[in-house]
Amino acid sequence: MEERPSLSNEPARYVLLLPAVLVVMFLSIFPLLLSIFTSLSNIKFVKGGFEVNYVGLRNYEKLLQGSQQRRFLGRFDDPGTFGWIVLAVFAAFMAYWLFRYVTGPRRRVFGLIMRVLTVIISGGLLWLLVRTSSGRGLPGTLVVTLIFVFSGVAAQYALGLLLALLVTQDLPGKRFFRVVFLLPMMLTPVGIGFLFRMLSDTLIGPIAPVWKAVGLYNFSWVNNPATARLAIVIGDTWQWTPFVFIILLAALEGLPTETVEAALVDGANRWQMFRYIILPQIIPVSTTVILVRMIEAFKIIDMPQAMTRGGPGTATESVTLHAYNLWRALDLGTSSALAYCLLFVVTFVALVFVNFIRQRLLEMI
């Protein structure tokens, strides 16, 4: 039989893909590349537009060693005894981790390189954390962001899991609470920021009488760096716990009942059922939701801007808020460089989480 001439699959595939590729190029890749150039430039607004001068890595130098260093990385002090202990424990743990990999059966050169890089970068971040938290040290916007990310996501996961477990129990009104628990996620973050700003106002806020009753009248949450950061973590947790809750609830409701019933027959108590039956089964979903929340949390800006404007001083200024403030000051180059520094940190944390932590947890199941 004679074969009919037809369009080859190969060109058709490209033609069909091209619009999507062009859209992605135009909306994502092009701005990404342009912002690299912006981060290497000094941009001035002049009549008729702007003047762009290439300055190489000077904007990065400004952030890491120059006038923005204290604000971005923080003020360093010598690690105290506790700081040295933390660093020593971390070094020992990392050495053991590397040793196990090198002596293990699955060692690869690329894997070793990635692990060494992980040790160096995470060690650097811990070094930064310790030195900016010791003595007269002060955390910069990078450390403040890490505090928001890790404390916020941990609290959101713990509360979200607790609420999801409660709602899966046979309790009265669980349908009602399932909807109520979702409400904070549907509100605009800036609105929540202002809401928590009012709630934390001990003088004229709506719960000022409560503050007065517990002896916290004439006290301002936002005057103290620690309480101001706590207020932001509480606000962020209030908003994003529902996101964790709804995903974990779906995971819990999708669990097969046979294993739970078998455990009951075997006499397992509630804790044992949770620890050995439920938790392992929701780990894949948990790690995914944690990853999504971590990536989002690194970009936090609305809550600190609305609640404290990054204050007191720069105590609650996140990296994104720092970049936004630099943008408002028309320092577009340094702002872009800062955005790239954040991109680097987020990518690193996400890669470490996916490749080492998530992988390890999945293997443990």
Next chain:
Amino acid sequence: MRRLSVLLTILALVVASLASTGISYSQDKPFEGVSINLLTFTGPQIAEPLQRHAPEFKELTGAEVNVITVPFADLYQTILTDQATGTNSYDAFVFAPQWMVDLVNYLEDLTPYVENDPAIQWDDIAPFFRNFSAMYQGRIYLIPLDGDFHMVYYRTDVLEEAGLQPPRTWDEYLEVAAAVHGKDMNGDGEGDYGSCISKARSAQAYWWITSIAGPYIQSLGTAQGVWFDTETMKPLIDNEGFIRALEIYKETSKYGPPDEATLDVGDTRSLFVGGRCALSLDWGDIGTLAIDPTISVVQDKVGAVITPGATEVVDRATGKLVPCDETSCPYAVDGVNYAPFASYGGWSGGVSAGIAQEKKDAAYAYFSYVAQPAQANIDVTIGKTGFNPYRVSQFENLEPWLQAGMSEQAARNYLGAIQDSLNSPNMILDLRIPQNQRYQQVVLDTVLSQFLAGEYTAEEAAKEISDQWEEITDELGREAQREAYLGTLGIQK
């Protein structure tokens, strides 16, 4: 044929009649159909009178004025980016005259407009605002709508009861604040505050430090300058005078509301007129807000004085504080060197140069309308406008003030405090060199908030500000910045 000629005659008459009606109508409402987008900062101050007068202006001229507001921290950037990129979303702006140096290329030269506009009564505008706030290199670019000086307000009843006098120096300010802090000042049974000063970041709080540091740094007259060394262009920041000012600034927080670091000027004004503060540092606004019976519980209980001075001044050669004497402080009064700060210079209106002529005409006409004595002399007596006196007639004619509810004594006291500042030979002028916004609204504002939060000691904060100012000066060119600085100091008052 005759019928045709009659018809043509009638038609010609109708057309002529319509045309004449049109001309007459267009003269009545010369800007009919013209719409102006006017940008200023989020009110209610400043935006309120601009919004209130817009319908009147439309009724008179046909022009529609849309007042658009952005937060104060965004105003400079919004104007600059809009004009530099040629977007021209806005036709006119009401902003800080000190930014004129960066924006002058985008502003219409209003000199011919003013020269052909007797209704604005230009000569009635006080010379300082006419020559400094409105002009750049001998040309008029801005129409003053407001006059700004810092002053200290005090509760006459509270100080009288405590047997205290209004503060003459910043040390006395702290003493008075400490003495009355915690006393019930509004009869609600709760302790109130010795001092309320707005200290919020990304707001208008960064101006106060210059009023406190000024008398420690500038003593030889306005031309000496308070910002930079006129020879080296080194900032006059990392010295004992500025450090002392930082310490005073922080110490006032001891006698203020617990959340003072987050209060904007609107908040501290509300606290003061709500009877919760004995002292406050502000522009002219508290004086007029205090007479508004709808918000004030301190009517006729408010006094105003020139910002306090100092009895020591920085020796610029060593950076150390030395006692004032006849040589170092020639303008001192009873041993106190005063340096009132003409901070902000008064909100003023400018017109974009990149818009159609009819819009320029309409925008100028609107600023002229708001600035004319018939409107301005009433507006400055209303607290919520944010407009403070800037015309000679507003200082000389007490009638509008009395009609607004001020007692004669209070009016004389309030206007006297402003005049004392305006007439001072040692008045401090705003920084008006290129990119002054970066020096003050970016660096000074951020480091001050870090200092208040305890992130820096006074010495560290002074060094940090100084270092970052040096970085900007080096980036923009030291000699060019120096020339610009000297140019602004030589201004005739």
